[in-house]
Amino acid sequence: MSTSAASLSDAGAAAPSVVRPGIGRLALYVLLGFSAGLPFYMFSTVLALRLTQHGVGLVVIGFFAWVTLLPTFKFLWAPLLDRFDVPGFGRFWGKRRGWIMLAQLGIFSSMAAMAFTASDESLAVTALFATLLAFWxxxxxxxxxxxxxELAPTQDEQGPIVAANLWGYRTAMVAAGSGALIVADHGGWTAAYLLIAAAAFLPFPLLVSMRPEHRGANxxxxxxxxxxxxFAILTFAAIATAAVGWVLLDLASRGGISSTSNVTPAVLSICMLPFIAMALALPSIRRAHPDAWFRRSAAIGPYVDIFWRYGxxxxxxxxxxxxxxxxxxxxxxxxxxxxxxLGYSLTEIGVADGAVALLSSMVGVGLGGWLVTRWPQAWTLALGAVAAAIGNWGFVWLAHQxxxxxxxxxxTAADQFGNGLAGAVFVVYLSMLVNPRYPGAQYAFLSGFAFLLPRLLAGASGSMQVQIGYDGFFILTGALTLAAILFLPLIGRIRPRAPDDPEA
Incomplete structure (x- = not known):
């Protein structure tokens, strides 16, 4: 085994409290980011292009953006990952690596299924496998x-490890988008999805080869x-997803939702419900004693803790x-x-999403990871918002050239630089809101909620474009991001409440 592989093995095999810092830890998170980044474009941007090429309308393509809603609800199953091991995998490789290995099997099988249904003759089947890919x-x-x-509890420690994770994630995401489009242009969508599925599975053998976390296991x-x-878990997940999807499609049909529907008003109304519910529940949460059942609950206690601490x-x-x-x-x-x-081919788009997007994204991520260790939090968040807005407005400029x-x-460079910079500083900000007692569940909730409203609205993006055109749509996206700066004077003054639990 090479030196780098040995470092990864040592880092992956140790318990979280003793994983050695430095190159081994950073390399591990480049690898984990790479594993998660490869599939993302395949159920979002690449899928949108695939549907466009097959003549699917923009409104329906917008509906497919709701597949990306699934990560916003990850808090629903995140506690399971903290509480249970994957049978077999967990016994030898430990809880965290066990779930990662299961997820990689799910990613591979879902993407292979998307490859063999690449004609999109049944949009319901396409949606099923895209949803499974997003879930895993x-x-x-x-x-x-x-x-x-757990490995990096402070902001200074988070900066480098977040940058390493996002470098791996964005490298894979850009490589998947670029490579898939170029292969699809020359060999078809089936070949493109199979190629990315194989690449996404590459870390699995490395994880298998790592040293055990629990001694004595075979x-x-x-x-x-x-x-x-x-196999049993993946089969159950597919059946359950198909059943839920059938019910949702039936309800949508009964509700009169079709490819000509303007769903924006309904989506905006739904988006207000979580804020109303939380505002109503806050007085009871703030007054709750440490022994209150909902603060002690393994299922909802980590999420109640967020509202108790910040009021x-x-x-x-x-x-x-x-x-x-x-x-x-x-x-x-x-x-x-x-x-x-605008007339660009899949190959031209793929090349732009390759070296150009990768380099600019990595520069943005690296700059964001560096700035959070040196600048006040509010300044880094403001700079990220400005850079992201400029990147969005770049599409308006492109449309008139x-x-x-x-x-x-x-x-492409402006968009990816702004996205990378804003993404890096945002991940660190969310991580600093988390109570170290509940890292997995609380980060899952905060990062999931952060994308709930945007991804709900993304499903109505096709309807928006029909109403205001491409220019109006991308001007609006940049303006919404820039509007977040108005919150920063308040955000900078928010501090968590001191714990009242003797165990804290």
């Missing part, structure tokens, strides 16, 4: 995020048991995090259909 990608992220917060017995258990300021925090990345989420839904409508590689590369 999110599960991998939940396990990796919990580990990261590697091959644990692997066999884990594979059998994984009514929680509503300000959640409004801010909902707005901060909204522009980038909305722009992601329609940016590639816009570029395709004659098609050419330079203008495409410039718009």
């Amino acid at each position: 990608t999110t599960t991998l992220e939940v396990a990796a995020d919990a580990w990261r917060i 590697r091959w017995s644990a692997l066999g048991t884990g594979l059998l258990a994984s 009514y300021a929680t509503l300000i925090v959640l409004a801010f995090v909902s707005l901060y990345r909204m522009g980038d989420v909305l722009a992601l839904t329609l940016s590639k259909p816009l570029v395709k409508s 004659s098609p050419g590689t330079f203008v495409l590369y410039a718009a």
Whole structure:
């Protein structure tokens, strides 16, 4: 085994409290980011282009953006990852790596299924496998995020490890988008999805080869048991997802929702419900004694703790995090259909999403990871919002230029730099809100809620474009991100309540 592989093995095998710092830890998180980043474009941007090429309308493509809603609800199953081990895998490789290995099997099987249904003859089947891909990608992220917060509890420690994780994530995300489009242009969508599925599975053998976390367990017995258990879990997840999807499609049909529906008003109304519910519950939460059942509950206690610690300021925090990345989420839904409508080929888009996007994104992530260790938090958040807004407005500029590689590369670079910078500082900000007693569950809730409103609205992006056009749509996305700066004077003054629990 090489020196780098040995470092990874040592880092992955140790318990969170003793994982050695430095290159081994950073390399581990580059790898975990790479594992999670590869699938993301395949159920979002690449899928939007695939549907566009198959003649699916923008309103329906917008509906497919609701697949990306799944990560916002990861808090629903995040406590399971803290409480249970994956049979077989957990016995030998430990809780965190066990869930990561199961998630990688889920990612591979879901993406292979999308490859063999790449004709999109049944949009319901396409939606099913895209949803499963999003679910297993999110599960991998939940396990990796919990580990990261345990390893790096302070802001100074978070900066480098977040940058390493996002470098791996964005490298894979850009490579998947670029590589998939170029392969699809020459060999078809089936070949593109199979290629990315194989690449996403590459870390699995490395994880299998790592040293055990629990001594005395047999590697091959644990692997066999884990594979059998994984097959059962993956099958159950597919059946359950299909059943829920059938019910939702039936309800949508009964409700009169179709490809011509303007769902924006309904979506905006739904988005207000979480804020109203939380405001009503806050007085009871603030008065609750440490022994109150909902504060002690393993299922909801970690989430109640957020509201108990921050009180009514929680509503300000959640409004801010909902707005901060909204522009980038909305722009992601329609940016590639816009570029395709301007006459660019899949290969041209793929090349722009390759070296250009990767370099600019990594520069943005690196700068964000460096700034959070040196600048006040409010300044880094403000700079990230400005950079992200400029990146969104770059698509308006692109739409009014004659098609050419330079203008495409410039718009792509601005978008990816702003996205990378804003993403890095935002991850650190969310991580610092977390109570170290509940790292996995609370980060899952905060990061999930941060994208709930944006991804709900993303499903209505096609309807928005029909109403205000591409120019109006991308001007709006940039303005929404920039509006988050108005919250920063309040955000900078918010502090958590001192604990009243003797165990804290």
